[in-house]
Amino acid sequence: MGIVLVGDLDRGSKRTGYFLRAAQEIGAAVRVIPYEACDLPSLEGHCVKLDPPPSTDCIVSGLPKIMGRYQRRLRRLDVDGTVYLNSPKAILAALDKRRCKERLRRAGVPVTPVLLERVEGVEQLAEQMRRERRFQVFLKPVLGSGAAGVAAYRMQPATGRQMLYTSAVLGRDGRLINTKRMRCYRDDACTPVLEALVQLDCVAECWLPKAEADGWAYDLRLVCQFGVVDFAVGRRAKGPVTNLHLADGAVAAERLPLPEEKWEQVRQMGLGAAQALGLRSAGIDILLTKNGLEPYIIEVNGQGDLIYQDIYDANRIYRRQVEWMVENGGK
Amino acid sequence: MKNYFIYRDDDFQEFWNIEQADAQVTVWFGKLGTDGETQAKAYGSVRAAEKEAQKLIKQKVKMGYEQVSEDAAGEAMGEKKYALSYEDYEDKGRDQIWLGKKILEDKRLPELKSIIVGAWEETYEKSCQPILDFFVEHKESFQHIEGFFIGDMEYDECEVSWIIQGNYERFLNAFPNLKTLRIKGATNLELGALSHAGLRKLEIICGGLGEEVVRSVAEASLPNLESLILYIGVEDYGFNGGLNSLRPLLEKGRFPKLTELGLVDSDMEDEIVELVLASDILPQLKKLHFSYGSLTDKGGQMLLDHGDRLAHLELLDLEYHYLTEDMVERLEQLPVEINAANAQEPDKYGGEVYYYPMLTE
Numbered sequence: 212m213g214i215v216l217v218g219d220l221d222r223g224s225k226r227t228g229y230f231l232r233a234a235q236e237i238g239a240a241v242r243v244i245p246y247e248a249c250d251l252p253s254l255e256g257h258c259v260k261l262d263p264p265p266s267t268d269c270i271v272s273g274l275p276k277i278m279g280r281y282q283r284r285l286r287r288l289d290v291d292g293t294v295y296l297n298s299p300k301a302i303l304a305a306l307d308k309r310r311c312k313e314r315l316r317r318a319g320v321p322v323t324p325v326l327l328e329r330v331e332g333v334e335q336l337a338e339q340m341r342r343e344r345r346f347q348v349f350l351k352p353v354l355g356s357g358a359a360g361v362a363a364y365r366m367q368p369a370t371g372r373q374m375l376y377t378s379a380v381l382g383r384d385g386r387l388i389n390t391k392r393m394r395c396y397r398d399d400a401c402t403p404v405l406e407a408l409v410q411l412d413c414v415a416e417c418w419l420p421k422a423e424a425d426g427w428a429y430d431l432r433l434v435c436q437f438g439v440v441d442f443a444v445g446r447r448a449k450g451p452v453t454n455l456h457l458a459d460g461a462v463a464a465e466r467l468p469l470p471e472e473k474w475e476q477v478r479q480m481g482l483g484a485a486q487a488l489g490l491r492s493a494g495i496d497i498l499l500t501k502n503g504l505e506p507y508i509i510e511v512n513g514q515g516d517l518i519y520q521d522i523y524d525a526n527r528i529y530r531r532q533v534e535w536m537v538e539n540g541g542k
Numbered sequence: 543m544k545n546y547f548i549y550r551d552d553d554f555q556e557f558w559n560i561e562q563a564d565a566q567v568t569v570w571f572g573k574l575g576t577d578g579e580t581q582a583k584a585y586g587s588v589r590a591a592e593k594e595a596q597k598l599i600k601q602k603v604k605m606g607y608e609q610v611s612e613d614a615a616g617e618a619m620g621e622k623k624y625a626l627s628y629e630d631y632e633d634k635g636r637d638q639i640w641l642g643k644k645i646l647e648d649k650r651l652p653e654l655k656s657i658i659v660g661a662w663e664e665t666y667e668k669s670c671q672p673i674l675d676f677f678v679e680h681k682e683s684f685q686h687i688e689g690f691f692i693g694d695m696e697y698d699e700c701e702v703s704w705i706i707q708g709n710y711e712r713f714l715n716a717f718p719n720l721k722t723l724r725i726k727g728a729t730n731l732e733l734g735a736l737s738h739a740g741l742r743k744l745e746i747i748c749g750g751l752g753e754e755v756v757r758s759v760a761e762a763s764l765p766n767l768e769s770l771i772l773y774i775g776v777e778d779y780g781f782n783g784g785l786n787s788l789r790p791l792l793e794k795g796r797f798p799k800l801t802e803l804g805l806v807d808s809d810m811e812d813e814i815v816e817l818v819l820a821s822d823i824l825p826q827l828k829k830l831h832f833s834y835g836s837l838t839d840k841g842g843q844m845l846l847d848h849g850d851r852l853a854h855l856e857l858l859d860l861e862y863h864y865l866t867e868d869m870v871e872r873l874e875q876l877p878v879e880i881n882a883a884n885a886q887e888p889d890k891y892g893g894e895v896y897y898y899p900m901l902t903e
Contacts, residue, residue: 367666367704374701419628420698425544425612428698468611503627
């Protein structure tokens, strides 16, 4: 019996490095196995945490293939006899944005409204936007986390003008490449990028304006573990995509102008979402609407536990994981 | 980063706000209910500015100032924002007339000094004319209001160039006590025959200012106008008059009381610098803004060459620019306070170089 971390062998990676540091402080031994070397016999009888595979590719167009391979890997690990921090099944359910939202909706957890479950083409998307009179949407690859391949798209119905915000650019070979910088495409320039984006099997969600603090739009990232909110942080951005790992700033929860009853509502939502998806540890993104502060879950990540503000401080998130894993068989 | 502070005891009600942007620290402060005064200072580095801002904040906290949110600071200053939320218009079908009634029925209305109107329903398609007309219809309830800001929206609510504005002629005639008018969005914006003896400040924030609006301002009778800020924008978004249409704004005596001028957010900011330097409005100005546009070293050099004509200014505002560091250093030698925060890098894409103004990106 022992603790196994499946993920990045490189101890310089923050996920691996700070998890190991927490284990060392508690006095627990951890074996790190890369996904390539990971099979059932090596995990059997252990207590296992599955980290996301290290990303090496900035070709967004390759995302469905990479994610498909990852899904198959996770499915193979989904058998009895191993204790998981988060089971492959639960990670898979959160990974697929369609399934994730469906589960949350059924559990009565408010999610950002979906305009189109499956975007099949640019024309179909435009038609649906006109039919529902929802003229701004987020396009998100159904598999994948972070900002890769995410785009904000809007049109002005009377004039046919269009705007597309995304950090992806079209390479010479027609493939989408992820960059660190948000770009804006206008009118006809949107079309080729949109065409490439919808190849990724996207969900179209309504783009709701976000609450603001001191001139910055922000949303919230909660880390919910074992029925408790272990961390909450505001993520702010001047552009439409807030993501902890783009260069945008994090803002401490107590700096946000949110009344305590709103925090309580948000915490309960986060815990409800983690429970609905069967995740012991979950990173949960919550949007608060501008002018109204109504909360909606944007997405849930079964491997969304890397919070710089925590690892550089108390490292509480990883410490609590190790503690739980020690108690549950990982001696 | 902006921080807002308020001090209250039996004798004093004061505000003190601070913004640190790059190496620049700006504070504005005074008695609650007044405009107060503004001081800006540039430091040698971003770190030095941060340190100074932190030091000033600590001092104020020690003195008993309480940090408040932006909204709370606004309310304490007699300003309140009203807007429809997503739930209001999507789920509850509320519209700007509902919003107008909400303002009218607000118990705090009698003590307010300015009203900010944010998102209304389907801003990309529906004009704000109904709420402008609503204010006119109930004008007796709003005579004490000194400032209106119509269209205060962020890009995630509506593209600035897609906000559908309205006609302000009747509105302005209905409120002779109005001192400040800010408008965001210029699509369908009409100012008509603009004549107002009370107006001190006019600001139009947009992605492209139409020729008709420029003409209305240029031909306006605004004898007490002290501050005029126009976002010029780009042709693509509605700036269709060309630079020559701006020339009449810059004639001496056009606005006898004008001391602050901004022709900002243009993709021809260098040419605007040239235009202003060649005009005879300069001597009466105290604050001059060439901010938020595509200002490059070409415009910077012109400012250097005419340094003597700018020496009387209190502030030369170049925030958001494409100047080189070397040029910024040389400009800082001019005998005038300069704000050169928020330096931009041009976007190189497909073998071309792009200098985007702030509000069109």
